[in-house]
Amino acid sequence: xxxxxxxSDEEQGFRPxxxxxxxxxxxxxxNSICLPLALESxxxxxxxxxxxxxxxxxxxxxxxxxxxxxxxxxxxxxxTLKAFxxxxxxxxxxxxxxxxxxxxxxxxxxxxxxxxxxRALETAAVCEIPFSSLEKLSAAMPNxxxxxxxxxxxxxxxxxxxxxxxxxxxxxxxxxxxxxxxSARNARRKLSATKFRxxxxxxxxxxxxxxxxxxxxxxxxxxxxxxxxxVDNKEIEILDxxxxxxxxxxxx
Amino acid sequence: xxxxxxxSDEEQGFRPxxxxxxxxxxxxxxNSICLPLALESxxxxxxxxxxxxxxxxxxxxxxxxxxxxxxxxxxxxxxTLKAFxxxxxxxxxxxxxxxxxxxxxxxxxxxxxxxxxxRALETAAVCEIPFSSLEKLSAAMPNxxxxxxxxxxxxxxxxxxxxxxxxxxxxxxxxxxxxxxxSARNARRKLSATKFRxxxxxxxxxxxxxxxxxxxxxxxxxxxxxxxxxVDNKEIEILDxxxxxxxxxxxx
DNA sequence: CGTGCGCTTGATAATGGTCAAGACGCGTGG
DNA sequence: CCACGCGTCTTGACCATTATCAAGCGCACG
Numbered sequence: 001x002x003x004x005x006x007x008s009d010e011e012q013g014f015r016p017x018x019x020x021x022x023x024x025x026x027x028x029x030x031n032s033i034c035l036p037l038a039l040e041s042x043x044x045x046x047x048x049x050x051x052x053x054x055x056x057x058x059x060x061x062x063x064x065x066x067x068x069x070x071x072x073x074x075x076x077x078x079x080t081l082k083a084f085x086x087x088x089x090x091x092x093x094x095x096x097x098x099x100x101x102x103x104x105x106x107x108x109x110x111x112x113x114x115x116x117x118x119r120a121l122e123t124a125a126v127c128e129i130p131f132s133s134l135e136k137l138s139a140a141m142p143n144x145x146x147x148x149x150x151x152x153x154x155x156x157x158x159x160x161x162x163x164x165x166x167x168x169x170x171x172x173x174x175x176x177x178x179x180x181x182x183s184a185r186n187a188r189r190k191l192s193a194t195k196f197r198x199x200x201x202x203x204x205x206x207x208x209x210x211x212x213x214x215x216x217x218x219x220x221x222x223x224x225x226x227x228x229x230x231v232d233n234k235e236i237e238i239l240d241x242x243x244x245x246x247x248x249x250x251x252x
Numbered sequence: 253x254x255x256x257x258x259x260s261d262e263e264q265g266f267r268p269x270x271x272x273x274x275x276x277x278x279x280x281x282x283n284s285i286c287l288p289l290a291l292e293s294x295x296x297x298x299x300x301x302x303x304x305x306x307x308x309x310x311x312x313x314x315x316x317x318x319x320x321x322x323x324x325x326x327x328x329x330x331x332t333l334k335a336f337x338x339x340x341x342x343x344x345x346x347x348x349x350x351x352x353x354x355x356x357x358x359x360x361x362x363x364x365x366x367x368x369x370x371r372a373l374e375t376a377a378v379c380e381i382p383f384s385s386l387e388k389l390s391a392a393m394p395n396x397x398x399x400x401x402x403x404x405x406x407x408x409x410x411x412x413x414x415x416x417x418x419x420x421x422x423x424x425x426x427x428x429x430x431x432x433x434x435s436a437r438n439a440r441r442k443l444s445a446t447k448f449r450x451x452x453x454x455x456x457x458x459x460x461x462x463x464x465x466x467x468x469x470x471x472x473x474x475x476x477x478x479x480x481x482x483v484d485n486k487e488i489e490i491l492d493x494x495x496x497x498x499x500x501x502x503x504x
Numbered sequence: 505c506g507t508g509c510g511c512t513t514g515a516t517a518a519t520g521g522t523c524a525a526g527a528c529g530c531g532t533g534g
Numbered sequence: 535c536c537a538c539g540c541g542t543c544t545t546g547a548c549c550a551t552t553a554t555c556a557a558g559c560g561c562a563c564g
Contacts, residue, residue, distance in 0.1 A: 085416060088502055093416040107412065109405035116412065135398065139391045146387060152404040153361035159411035160359065160368065164337060164345040166418040167462030171520065202543060210419030212521060217544050233529080233543075250340055423552070454511065464553060469512050485511080485561090507564085517554070527544070534537080 030101035050133035057120040070108030079124025080199035094208040176248035282353035302385035309372040322360030331376025332451035346460040428500035
């Protein structure tokens with residue numbers, strides 16, 4: 001299979017990436033939201049030892065593909081990835097976007113095979129966590145086992161939130177909810193909750209939210225007209241967060 | 253809070269329940285699809301020791317409610333349950349139906365609080381598995397740890413399938429896919445794959461599939477007209493399974 | 505025997521999809 | 535540096551699927 005590498009690297013200039021490419025969990029500025037959360041420093045060291053850090057992925061490069069042997073889960077270090085599955089008639093369904101500090105690949109555990117594909121939306125670095133090592137370590141470290149159970153459980157509840165969104169909410173509500181989700185995840189990483197650059201295309205947004213590109217575009221236009229959002233291509237500024245919350249009609 | 257018990261017990265007569273209410277995992281006829289799967293008989297005994305078997309739930313009775321403290325996950329022994337969450341504006345989103353041998357409640361792990369509610373669609377019996385005991389046991393039994401990771405992962409992939417269904421498929425495709433899912437789960441329990449009684453109402457089906465009752469009803473009528481299904485209220489017979497598969501447009 | 509709930513069916517309306525055209529931004533190559 | 539071309543985004547006109555509203559049926563239960 002061909003790996004498409006049509007990366008242009010230019011958006012590196014835009015992303016406010018203060019990431020200093022430290023090489024261990026102990027001093028990673030993401031460790032408070034990532035897997036090491038709630039581990040003692042000795043234990044972090046043990047976890048650190050099993051983690052592999054490869055070279056960064058270029059934009060559009062696959063981290064894994066649907067059907068690949070499942071070996072590892074991954075923690076995003078920098079950049080953003082999308083996970084998606086391909087429907088029987090060849091269309092694509094985006095199931096999630098993954099930002100720094102977030103874990104992906106857990107859907108591969110059930111059949112020892114990745115149930116979805118993951119590819120980089122921009123240049124991205126990931127930590128690879130071999131699952132067999134993680135299992136062994138978990139058996140010895142109750143906190144780690146607990147935390148990993150929690151991470152999987154969180155993935156479940158987030159998927160259920162998306163199910164609800166798709167099933168019950170209008171186009172505007174869905175887009176507003178996504179903006180709030182991205183905003184909250186930015187805030188968690190101490191970035192601006194109101195001003196950010198979307199790493200994904202309108203197509204991906206629509207695909208994730210069960211809408212067409214045109215609808216997404218129209219919703220952005222309407223929200224702009226209502227002075228809730230300032231939209232300049234991928235640059236988003238939330239002008240009226242309460243308005244957006246109100247429109248989203250979901251807690252988030 | 254009031255627990256609604258308006259059970260009529262009458263459908264007991266209809267369900268082909270050959271369940272003999274044995275009291276341990278070792279001889280439960282569901283153990284090949286439930287948690288004990290892949291355990292040695294000594295280990296099954298240990299698992300069995302932590303499992304609590306309460307009295308059956310009546311129709312409409314809650315197993316747990318959104319916001320309840322999370323203590324346990326549950327395995328369905330007999331009957332069917334639905335899981336659902338309540339949206340901010342008070343509507344209900346059904347996130348899953350649970351048949352005998354299936355595990356529910358795992359969405360409560362992440363925050364030590366149930367993220368959804370579960371209630372019985374008909375008289376149902378469940379095995380309660382205290383999570384703290386399960387954690388301890390998992391740390392000591394690699395197979396159990398692995399299996400529980402797999403169960404959670406499966407929940408994730410199933411939620412993602414539903415996301416795809418809601419996002420990409422038409423009303424007919426959704427209903428057809430649900431019929432196939434129920435059929436497959438029946439087959440797994442050695443029941444008829446083509447003739448069964450739906451334990452849930454049209455409202456619940458519509459809610460789960462992101463459709464209104466009216467649409468569900470119309471789809472059933474159309475499928476009946478096409479001689480794919482024989483529908484007699486809740487009694488379903490699949491007359492043309494390939495036709496249904498074709499219409500579902502999903503592997504399943 | 506009447507009431508109510510769940511299901512069905514029909515008429516109408518609205519949300520979002522489809523098709524089409526054009527704008528804009530960006531990278532490439534002259 | 536500018537021109538070109540492509541991909542992405544926006545906007546408009548029209549259409550289709552599904553929701554909404556309304557009415558009626560049938561069965562279960564009081």
